[in-house]
Amino acid sequence: MIRGVLGNGRNIRFWIDPWVSRIPLKSLFPDLFRLESEKDCKVYHRLELQDTIWMLSWKWRRLPNTDIEEEQLEDCVQLIEGIALGANNDRWVWDSASGEDFSVFQVRTWLGSDRSVQLASAFEWCKWLPIKCNVFMWHMLMDRIPTKKALQRRCIDCGDLRCKFCNEQEDCIDHIVTACMLTCGVWNGVASWVNLPQFYFFSINDILQIYSSSGCSKAKKSALHGVLILTCWWIWKARNDLIFRDIRRNVVEIVSDIKALGFIWFSSRFKKGLLGWKDWQRFCFDVM
Ligand SMILES: [Zn+2]
Secondary structure: OEEEEOOOOOOOEOOOOOOOOOOOHHHHOHHHHHHEOOOOOEHHHHEEEEOOEEEEOOOEOOOOOOHHHHHHHHHHHHHHOOOOOOOOOOEEEEOOOOOOOOOHHHHHHHHHHOHHHHHHHHOOOOOOOOHHHHHHHHHHHOOOOOOHHHHHHOOOOOOOOEOOOOOOOEOOHHHHHHHOHHHHHHHHHHHHHOOOOOOOOOOHHHHHHHHHHOOOOHHHHHHHHHHHHHHHHHHHHHHHHHHHHOOOOOHHHHHHHHHHHHHHHHHHHOOOOOOOHHHHHHOOOOOO
16 A cells, blocks of 8 residues: 655645554544544644654644543554654655565565565454554554664664563564563463463464454453453563663563553443453453
8 A cells, every 4th residue: 555654744644644554544533533624734734843842733623622532632642752754755655564665566565475464454453442552553463563673674773682571582573572581471461361271472473363263252352352452562561661761560560450451441442331340350251
């Protein structure tokens, strides 16, 4: 597919064109898009330089004020945070996993063998998780997570390339999310909580297989789907907290956070109020 690569932001439509992710912002945040007063505004209309920092500059028909609007606003800000306009014109690229410019060869390669894009295309979004978790998972399936290894591929010097959790293997997404010692401990904790045998992942592509191959009730399947995505996202957050904030979390803390956060989101968004904390802790959905 064609995606905008941001330059000066004068050609890419903020809401309508895919640029910050492969899905346009109007589809990611439909309730916010409804409040936009200039629906075909360009990116440079919404990003403004204030004291050397690029800030979002909104033009709402009315301010977002419902829970869902405020939540979408928070997710949208997180997604765009850190993005700056440049001096060059915007470009359009064929959005292959390797990030190459459009060519017939690229299209053919993408159609024929780009498994990561195919996986990402087939990725089913979890309805009870916030968009940021789904976007993370989707980027991860496309190998778009800025690990040290990925940044090195783009010629960005990250110094020590080792995983900060174990200081042994390289900081790449497969290692961080599936193979690191700490991560394996987290997955063991999660497997035991959701009453499944120990997980063995060889790559990130194996993670969602567990959900698609599990034969259980609709509610339990949806819960498991979200828990798998949430676990990946929370492991990534723990990795970032360690690298950027020097906060080290252990397995027990990470699993407890996943349970607590999962309960808040699941119980408030999936058949509201039907599930209690005790049932969630036992991962029991008989009441639903
Ligand atoms: Zn490691």
